[in-house]
Amino acid sequence: MRAPMGDIAHLAHVELLTPELDKSVWFFTQILGLTETGREGDSVYLRTFDDYERTSLILTGHETSGLRRMALRASSQEALEARVKAVQESGRPGSWTDGVAGTGPTYLTSDPDGHDIALYYETEWYVAPDELKPGLKNQPQAKPNRGIGVRRLDHVNYLAHDVVQNTTFMEEVLGARPTEQIQLDTGEISGRWTTFTHKSYDVVYSADWTGSSGRLHHIAFAPDSRDDILRCADLCVDNGVFIETGPHKHAIQQTFFLYVYEPGGNRIELCNPLTRLVLAPDWPVVTWTEAERAKGQAWGLKTIESFHTHGTPPLD
Known part of the structure; x- marks a missing residue:
């Protein structure tokens, strides 16, 4: 049964x-336009200009690349406790820890593939310093004057x-709902x-053709706008x-879309899905066949081979 x-x-x-x-800090600040807000040990904290959180x-x-953790904010303390209880009842391991990056008590767990997930509710709202105060009071900070100035972190892929096992966990334990999928001729969901x-997607799972577990395709x-993505391509060149x-x-x-590799080797997508929302409460999952996917992208561009082979951390 799907969680609420x-x-x-x-x-x-x-x-x-x-x-x-x-070099990675340079990419995210000078090309994408994120703002650095602090450092601690080997970690650097960054923010998009329209994020209300710090x-x-x-x-x-x-020593290598990849995604250590994805953090999801619950809608209330009660909602957090309900999802933690669901995780525990599902048999997934987990434990409470102090939050990072301005967040409160955090429950650390993982999906069936081993990707780490942090769940929390308490958070610190960002207060811009004088030099970053926006002209409009409903915007957290002024738009950056460097790079393309991305508005938000959009999704994780x-x-x-096992795609089905992981998305079932997301649906039945955390309350996600599927919107689209690819089904191969064998019946496998890839x-x-x-x-x-109401965004069309937040978390995506793609089959790892190497048979490995726990890797990242992209964030x-x-x-x-689309124009920002075209400008990003020029900046990258x-x-x-x-x-x-x-x-x-x-x-x-x-x-x-535009896909690039940041200097650390992680694949980064610049995307513009801002106009597409899924508002129907009974949205039927759109299923794409293997033949339909073989046609390529919307305007005919074929899917590049590295899209199926490159992931982080890289394999030996």
Whole structure:
């Protein structure tokens, strides 16, 4: 049985590992336009300009790349306790810990594939210093004057050994709902998009063709417009940032996209799904066939081979 939707308010922040901490900080601040808010040990705290919370992204220096943790904010203390109880009843391991990046008591658990998930409710709202105060009081901080100025962390796309097992956990334990999926001719579900909100997706699982578990496909940030994504492509070309594919438009979810590798090796998507919402409470899952996916993206661009093979951490 699916858990009630609404206990998880939204995707809050992620902790990304990088073997090139200084270069990764440069990419996220100078190309994407995030604001650095603090440092602690090997970690650097960053935020998008329209995030009401203090932190959107934690960059942590590490021997390899990948995603250490995805954080989800509950909609209330009662909702947090209900989801923690559901996690415990599902048999997944977990424990309480102090929060990071301005968050309160946090329950750490993982999905069936081993991706770490942090659940919390208490949080610190961001207060901009004088030099970053916005002109409009309903905006957390002024728009940055560097890079493209992404508005928010949009979604996480995991690689998984078993797509259905992981998305079932998201649905039955945390209250996500599926919106679109890919079904191969064998009947296997090779990708499924889920949402906690009225956005068309927040967390995606794609089959890891290597058979591995616990890896990351990409994290995505949303700027204001398609023009920002085109400008990002120019900035990447000018500064030697590797562009994997795009700009183009996905068929699934109709997202305008650009995929690049940040200096630490993690795949980053710039996406513009801002106009597409799933408002129907009885939304039927849209299923794409193997033949339909073979046609490529919305305007015919073929899916690049590395899209199925590159993930972080990289395999030996």
